[in-house]
Amino acid sequence: QKEVEQNSGPLSVPEGAIASLNCTYSDRVSQSFFWYRQYSGKSPELIMSIYSNGDKEDGRFTAQLNKASQYVSLLIRDSQPSDSATYLCAVERYSGNTGKLIFGQGTTLQVKP
Amino acid sequence: DADVTQTPRNRITKTGKRIMLECSQTKGHDRMYWYRQDPGLGLRLIYYSFDVKDINKGEISDGYSVSRQAQAKFSLSLESAIPNQTALYFCATSDPGDGGTGELFFGEGSRLTVL
Numbered sequence: 001q002k003e004v005e006q007n008s009g010p011l012s013v014p015e016g017a018i019a020s021l022n023c024t025y026s027d028r029v030s031q032s033f034f035w036y037r038q039y040s041g042k043s044p045e046l047i048m049s050i051y052s053n054g055d056k057e058d059g060r061f062t063a064q065l066n067k068a069s070q071y072v073s074l075l076i077r078d079s080q081p082s083d084s085a086t087y088l089c090a091v092e093r094y095s096g097n098t099g100k101l102i103f104g105q106g107t108t109l110q111v112k113p
Numbered sequence: 114d115a116d117v118t119q120t121p122r123n124r125i126t127k128t129g130k131r132i133m134l135e136c137s138q139t140k141g142h143d144r145m146y147w148y149r150q151d152p153g154l155g156l157r158l159i160y161y162s163f164d165v166k167d168i169n170k171g172e173i174s175d176g177y178s179v180s181r182q183a184q185a186k187f188s189l190s191l192e193s194a195i196p197n198q199t200a201l202y203f204c205a206t207s208d209p210g211d212g213g214t215g216e217l218f219f220g221e222g223s224r225l226t227v228l
Contacts, residue, residue, distance in 0.1 A: 032214075036217075043203060043219035043220060044156070044217070044219055045219070046216045046217065049216070088156065090156075092213055092214060094213075097212040098169075098212055099212055100158055100161070100171065100214065101214045102172075103155040104155050105153055
């Protein structure tokens, strides 16, 4: 089992729909979770971080965390063609006092006009 | 200019050659990282450095070495390149203020092809 797992997709949604991206992780003690967006041929950029169970909203983006189920998701409301990208889930794994990010393989999202 | 600059952006080399990828940053961050990205495998950590005197192996350090020449410069070397090191390499920086990673700021990537 991979430490951080995502469905590689592609996930295709029509413009204006809600896109739901999912991520599961194996380390029960993980406390910090991140979503990065990567456009084709570009570098990743952080769009959301979440540390507590529940929802965190930022504009059209909502991150959801359920530590009991070891599950983190990203919802994109009113999806736009400009949201078409690969979304990388990252989970912080600690060794002693030092954290390192472990990335999933990414989910490719296609938003069709 | 980009805050995190990688050179070269593209490189084609042959098996057995020594290759150096360079990274420089103007963000003033102490922490620097080298990741590699392969299709279907996401980003994997090769090495990371918390300051000039603190360098640590990541998940996949075999076949790689690094040098932190200054706070702003972190180089990745492949002493004897092999084809399965063909990948997209990213340098990143962060300044979390605690033991965690914080937000990573990535360079534009260096695409390496080993023939």
